[in-house]
Amino acid sequence: MTHATPRSRSAIAAHPIISTVIAVLVVADIFFALYVPIYARVTPKLGDFPFFYWYLLIYMPLTSLVLWIAMQLQKRLGTPAGEGEGVQ
Amino acid sequence: MSHVNATTFTIVVVLFVIVTGVGFIAARWRRAENMMHLDEWGLGGRGFGTFITWFLLGGDLYTAYTFIAVPALVFGSGSIGFYAVAYTIVVFPIVLIFLPRLWSVSRVHGYVTPADFIRGRYGSRGLALASAFTGILALMPYIALQLVGIDAVIQVMGVGTSSSNTFVKDLPLIIAFLVLAIFTYVSGLRAPALIAFIKDTLIYVFVLVAVFYIPTRLGGWSSIFHVTQTHFATISPATKKPLGSFVPPSGSIGSTRLDFASLALGSAVALFLYPHAITGTLAAKRRNVIKRNMIYLPLYSVLLALIALFGYMAIADPVTAANVKKTGNAQLAVPYLFQHMFPSWFTGIAFAGIIIGALVPAAIMSIAAANLFTRNIFVEFFKQDASPALQTRMSQWASLVVKLGALLFAVELPHTFSINLQLLGGIWILQLAPMLIGGLFTRWFHRWALLTGWAAGMIFGTIAAYKVANPTTSHWAGSSDIEFGHSIYIGLSAVILNLVIVLILTPVLKAVRAPEGADETLPHQYTADPDEAPVRTPATV
Numbered sequence: 001m002t003h004a005t006p007r008s009r010s011a012i013a014a015h016p017i018i019s020t021v022i023a024v025l026v027v028a029d030i031f032f033a034l035y036v037p038i039y040a041r042v043t044p045k046l047g048d049f050p051f052f053y054w055y056l057l058i059y060m061p062l063t064s065l066v067l068w069i070a071m072q073l074q075k076r077l078g079t080p081a082g083e084g085e086g087v088q
Numbered sequence: 089m090s091h092v093n094a095t096t097f098t099i100v101v102v103l104f105v106i107v108t109g110v111g112f113i114a115a116r117w118r119r120a121e122n123m124m125h126l127d128e129w130g131l132g133g134r135g136f137g138t139f140i141t142w143f144l145l146g147g148d149l150y151t152a153y154t155f156i157a158v159p160a161l162v163f164g165s166g167s168i169g170f171y172a173v174a175y176t177i178v179v180f181p182i183v184l185i186f187l188p189r190l191w192s193v194s195r196v197h198g199y200v201t202p203a204d205f206i207r208g209r210y211g212s213r214g215l216a217l218a219s220a221f222t223g224i225l226a227l228m229p230y231i232a233l234q235l236v237g238i239d240a241v242i243q244v245m246g247v248g249t250s251s252s253n254t255f256v257k258d259l260p261l262i263i264a265f266l267v268l269a270i271f272t273y274v275s276g277l278r279a280p281a282l283i284a285f286i287k288d289t290l291i292y293v294f295v296l297v298a299v300f301y302i303p304t305r306l307g308g309w310s311s312i313f314h315v316t317q318t319h320f321a322t323i324s325p326a327t328k329k330p331l332g333s334f335v336p337p338s339g340s341i342g343s344t345r346l347d348f349a350s351l352a353l354g355s356a357v358a359l360f361l362y363p364h365a366i367t368g369t370l371a372a373k374r375r376n377v378i379k380r381n382m383i384y385l386p387l388y389s390v391l392l393a394l395i396a397l398f399g400y401m402a403i404a405d406p407v408t409a410a411n412v413k414k415t416g417n418a419q420l421a422v423p424y425l426f427q428h429m430f431p432s433w434f435t436g437i438a439f440a441g442i443i444i445g446a447l448v449p450a451a452i453m454s455i456a457a458a459n460l461f462t463r464n465i466f467v468e469f470f471k472q473d474a475s476p477a478l479q480t481r482m483s484q485w486a487s488l489v490v491k492l493g494a495l496l497f498a499v500e501l502p503h504t505f506s507i508n509l510q511l512l513g514g515i516w517i518l519q520l521a522p523m524l525i526g527g528l529f530t531r532w533f534h535r536w537a538l539l540t541g542w543a544a545g546m547i548f549g550t551i552a553a554y555k556v557a558n559p560t561t562s563h564w565a566g567s568s569d570i571e572f573g574h575s576i577y578i579g580l581s582a583v584i585l586n587l588v589i590v591l592i593l594t595p596v597l598k599a600v601r602a603p604e605g606a607d608e609t610l611p612h613q614y615t616a617d618p619d620e621a622p623v624r625t626p627a628t629v
Contacts, residue, residue, distance in 0.1 A: 026181045026184065026185065029177075029178075029181045030178050030181050030182060033174050033177040033178045033352070034174065034178060034349045034352060034353055035349070036174075036336055036345035036346075036348050036349050037338070037345055040167075040335045040336045040337075040338075040345055040348075041335060042317075042334065042335060047309070048308060048309035048310035048313060049309065049313070050313055050317075050334070050335070052167060052170070052334075052335040052336075053170075053313075053393075053397075056170060056173045056174065056177070056393055057390065057393050059177050060176075060177055060386045060387075060389045060390045060393065061386070061390065063177050063180055063181065063386045063389075064383050064384070064386045064387065066181075067180060067181060067184060067382055067383045067386075068383045070184070071379055071380075071383065
């Protein structure tokens, strides 16, 4: 939790922009779920759902999407395992 | 309560018998030549793909905690219960950071338990023993929570409660418990993996039906939220405070935003430190199976949020609310809600789903605890040359002992909010974070510093949890206490203390050249993706 994303230094060095984007995506995904003051409110409502509740509900499919994008980007880092410099 | 609905009861019994049969047949599923090996009994042959892993991890993660404990907290206290939703959101990005590394290094070295990894990484039997002990201890209240969940359904069905004899009263629970114990003994991890399919199908059906149908009976979502908001704003005559909160309040003491966030973060980090979650992970065939699952598993979380809202439906339905109030047991909120809202046959399906949904994780948890005992305590300290067959036999027996320990927790600890059983386990298991998560990224931490930090966190966390009191219970009444004037989850404050000690002691121990222990892992092994599981038995390496 207190550590950087688990890619080897060389992969990060080779793709600094993609690596940064992945890190930002994952960190933002964690931050906006844990920073409660953003969503501890009743309005604006979505349909009958107060803000607090629909924010959390919509967040889940969003997390799936964000992690999917992060994984697609990881593949671009160039190794079949998706991350790191591979075994051999 | 004494009235037993025949239709509901019959359906529950029939589904239970089917599941028991599947549990025994599972021993033949994906059968290996030699089943008396821990990779087989304990990890289902280490060959599960994305699909089975999804069901297995889902079966691990969404348990009686989801169906009984979370709605109970939501029913009793309101928005604070939704920390569980935030927790199941952040768990996936957090886990994506470290779990693939654990899978890889465990695959290369043939580790079956998290303590195997600790031993290999730090060359420290003491640290491995500490982590094994913590894992087994933390799993007991979590398994106990499953039993409390099963008990809640049985109570609402009205089975057994009419007798004053303790044994007769608890007979249905004991039967469920025995069946669980026996099919776990026989089939190992294959049983819960196969049953998870049935369980999830049942659960998806009744949750989706309930989510769309029940609000139509209660005047729609706007009415449910309206009644709830009014209810929680009511001032309790006993405490002179509102009954609960509709959204987490600002302020520093109580069910605040910080408390909410600390519970969510603590639970999320804790989840994949639990031996059973790691067991489910290590049973996966390939590294990408783990990653893909972190994308698909949030689908379960949507379900969790909807299930949490059942707590509000129970408030909005006067009959259910009155029933729960009469028993004074918030755990009964969901079972009573279903019983009142659904025709009896559908209630039977839902009840069976909850019971099976508690049995599956209880089986996986006891297998994980048993593996820990066998490999990291029995083999390590008592019989280094134990054959794979003896190890398997040992695990089978240990799984029974662990379940009995869980039964003790279920009986001894207060049930006001059974969610505290899971949070108590979380306080303990979180103390493994520095050595386990830390160890996946760096070998800088000194093993003795980790051991000291762990001990401090365990002692602090246990005492703090013991001291939590509320008007009705004097001990173990909650999982948050006040640190520096703010309510916060004890697990989180304990692991921060743990980490601070590790950070201070490590440079000191390095300065005096305390022996570091040998590291049998290599950096590239943390990203490896080997096709074949290793053949050797590494407990004796």
